[in-house]
Amino acid sequence: MVVGDFAHEKEVLIIGGGPGGYHAAIRAAQLGKEVTLVEKQALGGICLNNGCISSKVFAEAAKRMRDAHDFPSFGMTFESFTFDINELQKHKATVINSLTKGVQALLKKHNVEVIQGTATFLSDNQVGVENGDSFEKYEFEQAVIATGSSYVRPKGFTLTHERILDPTSIYEQTECPDHLIVCGSDYQAIEVASSFSAFGTKITFALDGPLPYDETINKELIRLFKKSKIKILKDAALKKVSPYEKHLEATFRLGDQEQTITASHIYLPDERVANTKALRLEVCGIEVMNEGLITITETTQTNQPHIFAVGDVTAHGSLAVEAIKQGKVAGERIGGKKSVWDPWARPNVGYSIRPIATTGLTEEEALNEGYDIHIGEFPLASNGYASIINKKEGLFKIISEKETDVILGCHLIGEGSVAFISQAVQALEMGARMEDLTYPYYPHPSLNEAWLEASEALTGMAIHRTSS
Structure with missing residues (x-):
């Protein structure tokens, strides 16, 4: 690969096209800035392409399955009622494709230039973008880092197997598991247990900690789980997973005892790791925490005032709703407005039973x-x-x-x-x-x-x- 010294000059450079990145790009463009957005994969980020949109499509299907049980109360009956997960997968693909095209259209409408490739900082005002055999340099006045995060398996459970599922692969299934062990206690695990229970899957919910809500809500949620015949294991520490051709065995520590459960599949609550390693942030002097997360101010600025950071890549939450707010604030600060973000009244939603x-x-x-x-x-x-x-x-x-x-x-x-x-x-x-x-x-x-x-x-x- 031959790399020259010439650098394309850009006013505003956005690295990452997820919820935080594309909102920052459009808002800065609305305020008169010339914006370039670099994305190495698909626009929309993990949320749109293999995260919250996928889970909400499944949650909506589960809601409609539950609603079907109400039909007789309103005088409506059906001779048969079936569920085809493959048809649901087609609908999910249609929704994601439509939303992705929508993001593309919005960026085009606001004259945001989109460049495909992987960005790496070369200095505090220059990045290199690699795409296959191509490598181009871009010099910027202001930049926004919105590279998001990636899922990684919990420590000690790196084994890859078709029966061991994660927040992405669980929503790619073309057959409903017969018996699914759901590990975790966050909203994602709650949604998985709730949706697949409605589809007819037997669920064992192995809580590795307290549920994430106000205690009154937690108690009501546990009641609804039990009413839906979801088996609850509290304070369940997963020790071992042994997959076989037609089933798997999962061993848990429950207090001072161990219990091994046989099931068809298991869901593991992968951790999120900030996508900062490839950026080489040390080159531009941006300070990061031990986990690779970037610390930002209420204006979404890093310790380099002309470089902003938003969304999962920051040390301030991993929800799309926060990335969107931070992205708008970054775009508005770049556009000259005195905007700030505050997590105080951030809404948290989960689509459970x-x-x-x-x-x-x-x-x-x-x-x-x-x-x-x-x-x-x-x-x-x-x-x-x-x-x-x-x-x-x-x-x-x-x-x-x-x-x-x-x-x-x-x-x-x-x-x-x-x-x-x-x-x-x-x-x-x-x-x-x-x-x-x-x-x-x-x-x-x-x-x-x-x-x-x-x-x-x-x-x-x-x-x-x-x-x-």
């Missing part, structure tokens, strides 16, 4: 921070519209400070949770008080009234709550 959405402090966190709090809980079973649509499982929980009535956290599980969390995020961002939630009119009948009564329950004034 019933959807889960949370924001702000949990009850435990609020107490640990010294708050004297009110708790408002309202079960969907007491909501009239939930009875109409036969979606009575779940509850809404709101936490406020007693002295000021300021809302500190909102935790929802059940129908409508993902939609309502935006209202909760706005409440937290605006410093809303209980009266701000209880004063407005709410449509009747509707699930919205569950939100109202959870707010009224903060002071024991919910009308339709039958238990204290």
Whole structure:
């Protein structure tokens, strides 16, 4: 490979075309900047191509499977009902292809130049981009690092086998496992267990730690798992996996005992590693943590003020929603605006047996921070519209400070949770008080009234709550 000294001059260079990268690129372009984006694989990143979009397609299919059980209540019956995972895979591919083309079209609309290749820093204002036998140099005024992360197997479990699945391969299956052991306790493991349970797979859920939500939500989730005949193993430390031609055996440490379980497949919760090694960040003087993660300020700038970083590659979360926000902030700072990002009211959503959405402090966190709090809980079973649509499982929980009535956290599980969390995020961002939630009119009948009564329950004034 012959490399010359000539470098193409670019005003803004974005490295990585995932949610953080393409949002940064488009926002900077909207503000008048000339933007070039470098992506070594497919636009959209891990989320669009083999992450959250895939899992949500499966979660939606699982939801519709559960909804089918409600049909007789509404006078509808079917002689037969089948599920074909291969048809679901076709739908998933169609969705991903459509969304990828959408990102391409948006970048083109905003005149963002897209270059295919792998970027490596050559100095604090220059990168080299390799694509096959081609190598070009690009000099930039400002840059955004948005290279994301990659999945790696947990230590000690690097064995590759068709029966050992991970957050990517689980959603590439063309046959449903007969018996799937799901290891982990994060939202991804919860979604895997929930979706494949709905498809008819026998699930053993080996929790390697506490579930990630407010304790009230965790208890309701465990109840729903048991109702769905999902077997729960608590504090289960995986010690060994032995795959065979037609099954596998997994050995767990449960307290002071060991238990070996035979199943058809096992899902392992791979860890994420920041994609920074190939960048050679030391060349441009960017400081990284031991895990390869980049530390950023509230403006998404690194210790090199003209270089920004967003998304999984940073030390501040691995959710697409945060990457998108950080990407917009980076693009706006580059475009001259005084934007900042703050993770305080970031929403977290999970598509379990019933959807889960949370924001702000949990009850435990609020107490640990010294708050004297009110708790408002309202079960969907007491909501009239939930009875109409036969979606009575779940509850809404709101936490406020007693002295000021300021809302500190909102935790929802059940129908409508993902939609309502935006209202909760706005409440937290605006410093809303209980009266701000209880004063407005709410449509009747509707699930919205569950939100109202959870707010009224903060002071024991919910009308339709039958238990204290």
